[in-house]
Amino acid sequence: MTLTRTSIFALAAFAATPLTAQQLTLYSGRGETLVAPIIQAFEQETGITVNVRYAGTSELAVLLQEEGDATPADLFWGQDPGALGAVIDQLAALPEDMLGKVPSAYRDNEGRWIATSGRQRVMVVSTERVSDDELPASILDLTDERYQGRVGWAPTNGSFQLHVTAMRHELGEEATREWLEGMIANDPVAFPNNTAIVQGVGDGEADFGLTNNYYLGRFLMSAPDFPARNTTFEDGDIGNLLSVAAIGITAASDQQEEAEQFVEFLLSPQAQQFFASQVNEYPVSHSAILRPDQPAMEALEASAPGIDLNELGDLEGTLELMREVGLL
Amino acid sequence: MIAGAATARRLSTGRLLLLAPALVVGALMLAPLVYLVLRALQADAATILALLARPRTLQLLINTAALTAGVLALTTLIALPLAWITTRTDIGGRQALNLLAVLPLAVPGYVMAYALIGLSGNFGFMNQLFGWTLPRPQGWLGATIALSLYTYPYLYLNLRAALSNLDQTLEESARSLGCTPAQVFRRVTLPHLMPAMMAGWLVIGLYTIGDFGAVALMRYEVFSYALYLAYSAAFDRLYAAWIALILVAIALSVVWWESRLRANAHYARTGSGAGARFRRTELRPVARVAAWSFVALVVLAALGLPIAVLTFWLLRESFVPMLPDLLRAFGQSLSVAVPAAGLAVLMALPVAVLAVRFPSALSTLVNRLAFVGYAIPPLAFALAFVFLALQGARFLYQTHLLLVLVYALAFLALALGPIRAALYQARPSLEESARALGYGPIATFAHVVLPFIRRGVVAGFVLVFVIAMKELPMAFLLAPTGFRPLAIQLFSRTSEGMLIAAAPYAAAIVLFSGLTVGFVLRQEKRLD
Numbered sequence: 001m002t003l004t005r006t007s008i009f010a011l012a013a014f015a016a017t018p019l020t021a022q023q024l025t026l027y028s029g030r031g032e033t034l035v036a037p038i039i040q041a042f043e044q045e046t047g048i049t050v051n052v053r054y055a056g057t058s059e060l061a062v063l064l065q066e067e068g069d070a071t072p073a074d075l076f077w078g079q080d081p082g083a084l085g086a087v088i089d090q091l092a093a094l095p096e097d098m099l100g101k102v103p104s105a106y107r108d109n110e111g112r113w114i115a116t117s118g119r120q121r122v123m124v125v126s127t128e129r130v131s132d133d134e135l136p137a138s139i140l141d142l143t144d145e146r147y148q149g150r151v152g153w154a155p156t157n158g159s160f161q162l163h164v165t166a167m168r169h170e171l172g173e174e175a176t177r178e179w180l181e182g183m184i185a186n187d188p189v190a191f192p193n194n195t196a197i198v199q200g201v202g203d204g205e206a207d208f209g210l211t212n213n214y215y216l217g218r219f220l221m222s223a224p225d226f227p228a229r230n231t232t233f234e235d236g237d238i239g240n241l242l243s244v245a246a247i248g249i250t251a252a253s254d255q256q257e258e259a260e261q262f263v264e265f266l267l268s269p270q271a272q273q274f275f276a277s278q279v280n281e282y283p284v285s286h287s288a289i290l291r292p293d294q295p296a297m298e299a300l301e302a303s304a305p306g307i308d309l310n311e312l313g314d315l316e317g318t319l320e321l322m323r324e325v326g327l328l
Numbered sequence: 329m330i331a332g333a334a335t336a337r338r339l340s341t342g343r344l345l346l347l348a349p350a351l352v353v354g355a356l357m358l359a360p361l362v363y364l365v366l367r368a369l370q371a372d373a374a375t376i377l378a379l380l381a382r383p384r385t386l387q388l389l390i391n392t393a394a395l396t397a398g399v400l401a402l403t404t405l406i407a408l409p410l411a412w413i414t415t416r417t418d419i420g421g422r423q424a425l426n427l428l429a430v431l432p433l434a435v436p437g438y439v440m441a442y443a444l445i446g447l448s449g450n451f452g453f454m455n456q457l458f459g460w461t462l463p464r465p466q467g468w469l470g471a472t473i474a475l476s477l478y479t480y481p482y483l484y485l486n487l488r489a490a491l492s493n494l495d496q497t498l499e500e501s502a503r504s505l506g507c508t509p510a511q512v513f514r515r516v517t518l519p520h521l522m523p524a525m526m527a528g529w530l531v532i533g534l535y536t537i538g539d540f541g542a543v544a545l546m547r548y549e550v551f552s553y554a555l556y557l558a559y560s561a562a563f564d565r566l567y568a569a570w571i572a573l574i575l576v577a578i579a580l581s582v583v584w585w586e587s588r589l590r591a592n593a594h595y596a597r598t599g600s601g602a603g604a605r606f607r608r609t610e611l612r613p614v615a616r617v618a619a620w621s622f623v624a625l626v627v628l629a630a631l632g633l634p635i636a637v638l639t640f641w642l643l644r645e646s647f648v649p650m651l652p653d654l655l656r657a658f659g660q661s662l663s664v665a666v667p668a669a670g671l672a673v674l675m676a677l678p679v680a681v682l683a684v685r686f687p688s689a690l691s692t693l694v695n696r697l698a699f700v701g702y703a704i705p706p707l708a709f710a711l712a713f714v715f716l717a718l719q720g721a722r723f724l725y726q727t728h729l730l731l732v733l734v735y736a737l738a739f740l741a742l743a744l745g746p747i748r749a750a751l752y753q754a755r756p757s758l759e760e761s762a763r764a765l766g767y768g769p770i771a772t773f774a775h776v777v778l779p780f781i782r783r784g785v786v787a788g789f790v791l792v793f794v795i796a797m798k799e800l801p802m803a804f805l806l807a808p809t810g811f812r813p814l815a816i817q818l819f820s821r822t823s824e825g826m827l828i829a830a831a832p833y834a835a836a837i838v839l840f841s842g843l844t845v846g847f848v849l850r851q852e853k854r855l856d
Contacts (some may be wrong), residue, residue, distance in 0.1 A: 025809055032812070032820035033829055054812065054820045055804035058560035059707065063805050065565055066714045072726065072809065086563035156544070156553075161561055192544035195825035205464060215825040222644050222828040319562055326384065328557055 022048045024258055027064065029057025029078040030245060038274050042265045048258050057083045058158070064090060064250070074253035075262060077116070080158050081246045081309050084113040091248040095260060101267050101285040105308040106244050115244035115309075116266045117275035118282035120213045120300065121163050122230045123239065124198055129207045135231055139239025142208070143182030152189040152197045152206030155327045159194065159212050159243065164322065165312045166241050170305060173321070180325045201228045212243075217280035217293070232295070235303045242304040244284060342769035343686050346678040350694045353675050356737055357700040360712035361576070364704070367569035376570050385554070391468075392537060392550040392578075398472035399536045400529050403480040406626055407528065408521075410480075411487035413619045418608045425623060426488070427846050432630035433481045433794045434841030436818065439834050440478050441545040443633040444470065470546035477630040479535055482742070483528030485787040489746045490524035491517075492783060493753045496607055523752045526586045527745030534579050534703050534741070551575065555705055565711065572708040579703030583696050638838070641831035654814075654836050661813035661840070664728065664803075665796035668735035669743075672792040673785055675736060676743040681773070684751040685759075695744075702741035709738055710802040731806045735796050742795065743788030750784025751777070790845050797841045814840075 028035060032054045039050050053060070057079040064071055064087045071090070078084050084091065091112040099111045106115035125135070136142055142151050154160050167176045189206040191197045197209035198216055219226045233239035247266065249259040265271055272283035276290050282300060290296065295303070322328045414425050432440075444465050465473055494517065502516045503509070540556045543549070555575065558568035611619055647654075679698050682691040701709060713734050717725040724730045754777060762772040778785070798815050807816070814837050821830035 031824035031826070032817065033826055034824055051810045053804075053807075053809045054816060056560070056819070056823065058563060059801060059804045061563045062559055062565055062568075062707070062711060063714065065563065066711050067718060070718045070722075070725075083563065156557060156561060158561060190547050192541075195822070195827070196545065198825065199827075218825040218827075315562065319557070323379075323382070323384075328553075328561075 022255070022258055024048055024050045024074045024255060024262060025072050026050050026052045026075045026077060026262070027060045027073045028052050028054050029060050029076075029083060030054075034279050035077075037278070038266070038271050041270065041274075042262060045265070046258075046261060048261065050262065061086045069252045071250055071252050073250050074255050074259045075247060075249055077245070077247040079245055080162060080243060081108075081113060081115075081312075082158055082162055082315055084108070084246050084248050085313055085315070087248075088112055090250055090252065092251040092253070092256060094249065094263065098260065098264060098267070103284070105306075105310070106284050107246075108248075109310045113246045113248040114263065114267070115246050115284045116263075117272070117279065118242055118244050118284050120232070120282070120304065121159065121239065121241040121243065122211065122213045122232055124201050124209045124211050124216055124228050125231050126201050126204070126207045127227045127229055129204070137234045138237045139210070139233055140179055143179060143186055145186070147186060147208065149187040149189070150207040151183070151186065152191050152200050152209035153183070154191045154193055154197055154211070155322060157193055160210065161315060161318050161322070162243055162312060163210070163241055165314060165318045166305070166307050167238055168314070168318060168321065169311050170238050170307065177321060177325060180322070180327060184325060184327065198228060202226050210239075213294075214280035217291075220293075232303050236305055237303075238305050240303045240305060241307060242282075242300070244309065245281070342772075343682075345769055346682045346686065347690070349675070349678040350682050350691070353679055353737075353740065354694040354697040357697040357740075359716055360704055360709050361700060363712035363715050364569045364573050364576070364708060367566055368573055371566035371570060376567060379567060380570070380574075385551075388549060388551045388553060391548065392552070394468060395471055395475070395543070395548065395550055396533050396536045398468060399475045399479065400533060402472055402476040403483050403528075403532050404525075406476065406480040407483035407487055408525075409622055410626060411484050411491055413623060415488055415491040416609055417611050417619060419611060419616065419619055419623075423849065427842065427849060428627045428631060429484050429623075430481045430790065430794075430845055430849075431838070431842050432478045432634075433791070434797065434838050434845070435478050435631070435634045436798045436815070436834055436837055437478065437539070437541045439634045439638065439838075441474055441542050443637040444474050444477075444546075466546050467548050471543045471548040471550075474542040474546055475536055475539060477633075479532045480626075480630070482531045482535070482745075482791065483525070485791060486524040486528040486746050486749055487521060489783045489787050490521050490749050490753065493750055493780070494520050495753070520753070522589070524746070524749040526589060527749050530583065530586050530699070531702070531742055531745055533582055534699070537575060537579055537582075538703070538705050551578075552705070555708075559707055568708065572705050575705060576700065576703050579699065580696065583699045583703070587692060587696060634838070638831055638835045641828045642835055644828050644831075647832035647835075650832050653817075654832060657812060657814045657817050657833070658836055658840050660811060661797050661815065661837075662844075664731055664735065664807075664813065665793050667732045668739070668796045669789045669793035671732060671736035672740050672743040673747070673789050675740055676747050676788055677785075679740075680744055680748040680751055681777070683748055685756065695748075698744050699741045701737040702739065704738075706738065706799070706801040707805075710734065710805040714805055726806060726808050728808055728811070731803065731808075734802055734806055735799065736792070738799075738802065739792040739795055742791040746784040746787035746791070747781060748784075750781035754780045786848060790848055793848075794841050794845065798837050 026039070032052070039052060042048070043050055053073070060076060061078070061083045064073065064076060067073075068090065076084065076087065076091070088108070093111045094114055096111070099107055099114060102115050106118070107113065134146070136144070136147070164176065164180070167179065171179075189200065191200055191209075194211040194215045197206070197211045198219055200206050201209045202219065213230055216228060216230050219228070247263055249256060249263065253259055267285040269286040269288070272286045273288040275281040276283050276288040276294075280291065280294065282290075282297065287297065319328060410429055413419055414422050414429060419425070498520070499512050499516050502512045507515065538552055540552045543552070552575070555568060555571040558564045558571055676698070679694055683695045704712075713730065714725070717730055759772050759776055762776045763769070767775065800815050800819055803813065803816055807813070814833050818830050818833035818837065821833065
């Protein structure tokens, strides 16, 4: 009896306690192992609890579409700007001073998403079967017959499709079609994702692979003798596209201020350094000390083709082109 | 006359008791279909037509058919001999063999695919561990092998339940009437295995039609490719709804075909007298060696390979510091998988009894609807419940309860197969006697039917449990935020290319599923 009464009191007290602890809900397409430490750091610093739903970036994008205004999410953090573009109408504009922290190429024109870290498209090559003089100057050279049957790619992967969009933007529709058709005629090895490409180059299924820069680092961390290395094409080549992971705040969130605090934190020197040294990515808002195996920021900026990610919104056109050439 | 009318009335009470829950299940299955149609109707017709009326669509459909045929053939070649060996022969260690035969179900698909791919290549684990370099499996053959190796247990479990419930007097009669063992098998055993066989084929066929992971790694392009692209590349729910509906149409036509074949067949023994005591064939030395070799080959390929690749990854980094985290994640996985499996079995029972004991147009419809959850691609199924919960039951949204319910509906077909097959072999005359002796419908079911179909029920529970342990897309959308079972933890690592950090989670899924399945099978044996 006493016990029952005590528990009723306890329950009542619990129910009456106002929710002083602030809580944010984050939909994260970025993997837990990579980003959990930086989220914890935010929680310690601000006292705000972040509830994270970890899932695939594209699953979360369609989930947000389905939820609409009813979404419990305050923030959506995706692997690529395309996913944020898919739910752009549901995102709120970020404050001007925050947007000013990253170059305009790495945020939405209307300020609804902002980059948190950069990554580069690279060519991973086998250290066992590729010599330096075989390295092509441009991604366009990969249609050459000496690369026949040796190049791995991932046509269904979002990063690759963004890359094709960039090529259409930079080289035009026809040149991109020719390149794709030339590649297909050259018998490329199709992988389902970037991890499989790097693994495939290590295993000897392909000698070259078109992928993102940070995947190889994961393999090297656990097997330092993994027989592959990252290479870039000559400076300014469209093959060296820079892309970003990006975040946005939902318009439906009633905690805009706390959500902004979180984004601010990701753009802080501490977080930017974390992305550079722990995740093998590039800082976008503050300079950071890079890992010794990463090219310096100056070299990176010189090699990148300098494309505004806002110009790469036409995913639909890319998918159509890829369907026309029989790739999808 | 009067007694007959009373029996009929009692039977109809039983029927009503079954019909109500079965209709609820059927209605719950219809809901996501309605959602898909709703979304599909929002799409622009011309665009959809242009996308679908491509020669490539036909090619993808042909590839899907070829793959399904291949997987059904190979899984039968694996599962039928395996089930016969473990139920009908005196081969030793049946309990352990049974567990080993079922366990490949617990292997996450990507582990199996990496294991097969790791067979080849100079940095593949086979080369690293043993210095072997084998040709890389790919294309139709590679996809057929990969899918067969972890789906054959669906057929195995169905066949095992059927073989151990099959009345052996039938076979003995055939033998005494002069049939050779081969004739007995073809004319008596095989026809009686057909319900179980078809239930297994159905589940494997539907799985194959919907699978994307293994086919992508094996570079074999099938129709599910289109669905994957619509969601993951184009974030296009409307076009995806069309593709999902086409997949459902293909799947339901397979279900329709299966239930037509099943209709009007008679499987239970009808004569008076006791069934024979269970007799196991004594294997002669040569046959024993052959049986063991077969079992060893299957276990090595389906279980040895993935365990080898996991061990290879696990040895690279210590997983001891992760143990508390692993246990917590395992607890979360269990908290969904166990109730989901229980609920699926509870839902399957009335549907199955209705199909077997009270065949009618309505019971056929409900039985076909029961497969909808399994036939709808998981992402589309989950989105439907996101939509439904947000529209009608906000309080359920992203709760544990909703996830359990959705799992139970999605995997109902898995529980239904073995239970229905077991019921086909239960004798209606026994139930009628129980009723005549004054048992009510529920008492009859509990005391007469349930003990007889227990193996089918256990098989159904295990199937749902194991798949719920490794399920991803539905957990992504419907789990409570912050809920991180093993499968989600695993994905968080593999998606970033951290295969080695992912290995302890994959190993935990295989190990804990194995332990749980082992425990369930042990309980089953104790009851024997």
